[in-house]
Amino acid sequence: MDSEAHVNPDPRRQIPSVDALCREVGRDHSELPDWARLLATREVIEGARDALEKLLSRGGKPSEIRQILDIDWTETVAGRAARIAAPHPRRVINATGVVLHTNLGRAPLAEGAAQAAAEAATHYSDLEFDLASGQRGNRLASLSRKLQAISGAEAALAVNNNAAAVLLALDTLARGREVIVSRGELVEIGGSFRIPAIMERAGVRLVEVGTTNRTHPADYTAAIGPDTALLLKVHRSNFEQSGFVAEVELAELVEIAHAAGLPVVEDLGAGVLGGWHAPGFPSESEVRSRLDLGADLVCFSGDKLLGGPQAGIALGSTKVIEGMRTNPLARALRLDKMTLAALDWTLDALLEGREREIPALRCLLEDPGVLEARAARLRRLLEEIQELDIDLRIEGDRVPVGGGSLPGFDLESVRIALRRRAKGPSPSRIAERMREAPVPVIVRLRDDTVLLDLRTLSDDELPDVADAVRLAFR
Numbered sequence: 198m199d200s201e202a203h204v205n206p207d208p209r210r211q212i213p214s215v216d217a218l219c220r221e222v223g224r225d226h227s228e229l230p231d232w233a234r235l236l237a238t239r240e241v242i243e244g245a246r247d248a249l250e251k252l253l254s255r256g257g258k259p260s261e262i263r264q265i266l267d268i269d270w271t272e273t274v275a276g277r278a279a280r281i282a283a284p285h286p287r288r289v290i291n292a293t294g295v296v297l298h299t300n301l302g303r304a305p306l307a308e309g310a311a312q313a314a315a316e317a318a319t320h321y322s323d324l325e326f327d328l329a330s331g332q333r334g335n336r337l338a339s340l341s342r343k344l345q346a347i348s349g350a351e352a353a354l355a356v357n358n359n360a361a362a363v364l365l366a367l368d369t370l371a372r373g374r375e376v377i378v379s380r381g382e383l384v385e386i387g388g389s390f391r392i393p394a395i396m397e398r399a400g401v402r403l404v405e406v407g408t409t410n411r412t413h414p415a416d417y418t419a420a421i422g423p424d425t426a427l428l429l430k431v432h433r434s435n436f437e438q439s440g441f442v443a444e445v446e447l448a449e450l451v452e453i454a455h456a457a458g459l460p461v462v463e464d465l466g467a468g469v470l471g472g473w474h475a476p477g478f479p480s481e482s483e484v485r486s487r488l489d490l491g492a493d494l495v496c497f498s499g500d501k502l503l504g505g506p507q508a509g510i511a512l513g514s515t516k517v518i519e520g521m522r523t524n525p526l527a528r529a530l531r532l533d534k535m536t537l538a539a540l541d542w543t544l545d546a547l548l549e550g551r552e553r554e555i556p557a558l559r560c561l562l563e564d565p566g567v568l569e570a571r572a573a574r575l576r577r578l579l580e581e582i583q584e585l586d587i588d589l590r591i592e593g594d595r596v597p598v599g600g601g602s603l604p605g606f607d608l609e610s611v612r613i614a615l616r617r618r619a620k621g622p623s624p625s626r627i628a629e630r631m632r633e634a635p636v637p638v639i640v641r642l643r644d645d646t647v648l649l650d651l652r653t654l655s656d657d658e659l660p661d662v663a664d665a666v667r668l669a670f671r
């Protein structure tokens with residue numbers, strides 16, 4: 198008999214019903230929660246129906262139709278249900294070498310910071326209560342003092358993230374008025390944060406000056422008018438300009454603005470607090486120096502070069518910060534108690550010179566000698582895996598800092614390059630298998646080689662990395 202005869206005249210009728218399939222999955226996989234099983238069944242069936250519909254409308258071949266219908270329905274649904282029910286976010290191991298990886302949650306918290314957050318979360322606290330007087334207290338007073346102490350700022354405020362800090366600053370200082378920005382600084386960060394869009398939402402009229410590659414002092418001077426509220430400087434966090442370029446440095450921008458009686462706000466993106474230095478780090482990232490140059494307000498993220506939780510830090514003059522603090526919008530953007538506790542711990546560590554207790558900063562500051570020793574340790578673990586037929590090399594590496602921090606600057610690092618000797622699964626399939634390990638490992642690929650960078654790996658993660666390699670290269 199011709200095989201086409203096996204295809205039902207209407208293949209849509211071969212798709213199982215939601216009820217029947219869901220029940221069958223429940224029989225084989227009682228470990229799956231009901232809600233996830235039902236959602237997964239609906240998604241799988243709907244997906245098959247859509248795919249079939251598309252195929253039929255363009256007259257698909259029977260073999261293509263069978264590809265959709267001849268699947269193990271139960272196991273497909275069970276796999277999907279397990280993914281739906283899995284906790285999120287899940288811990289992963291970052292072997293990319295990119296310390297502030299936005300997709301991997303940017304800065305991991307220090308153990309102490311996480312404990313402080315857990316303590317605040319699981320107990321009552323003096324969040325807004327003054328223990329000395331027994332009266333109502335201020336939730337941000339202590340944090341503000343620490344931020345002032347570490348930065349030299351006159352006043353300080355922290356909100357939910359840096360996007361919120363910029364929004365609050367614009368709304369407070371420039372609502373219904375004009376803000377002047379260089380065309381070279383109308384940036385987009387991570388797809389959803391765009392300077393012109395945030396300005397529009399803050400009810401601010403954007404006045405663009407200069408060109409994409411060159412902006413001069415006279416461009417700002419000429420644009421200042423009776424409606425100007427402030428001059429904004431935005432850090433180019435994720436790209437670099439080179440060639441025929443000119444920008445107005447902060448000091449000069451401050452001079453122009455102050456001569457006209459206007460404030461300067463800087464969206465620094467990533468800011469360094471505390472006395473630590475990494476060799477070769479650009480000095481623009483040091484918050485204290487930006488304030489010393491006369492910026493009236495500097496905003497940056499808590500989970501970039503500060504190494505703390507997601508937060509937006511605003512440092513500046515008392516007048517500006519008070520305006521932001523009393524803006525009704527501040528209530529909608531405020532920090533929760535867990536973040537506050539984690540940030541407080543992180544600032545203590547920085548104030549006391551314990552920056553190496555902060556994981557992101559430890560990763561950034563680690564010297565190549567330590568990374569080489571770690572690479573040798575990982576190599577030994579990998580060489581113990583008998584069945585592996587891979588070529589294994591320790592190489593020098595250069596990695597970006599990531600997370601919209603220090604574009605164009607990279608750190609010296611050390612990596613292990615793994616290449617299969619015999620034919621086998623493709624490197625992208627190996628990377629996928631490493632993500633399926635009990636603790637998923639995120640790697641970089643280069644041609645036919647899998648790269649494990651040691652800068653973002655800690656010693657206690659090495660056995661898990663070796664496990665993932667064993668599973669992936671098998």
Ligand SMILES: *Cc1c(COP(=O)(O)O)cnc(C)c1O
Pocket residue numbers: 358359360361386390431432433434464465466467497498499508509600601602
């Ligand atoms: C990262 C960044 C932001 C956004 O900060 P979030 O803390 O992610 O909200 C805004 N502006 C600049 C210049 C940045 O680099």
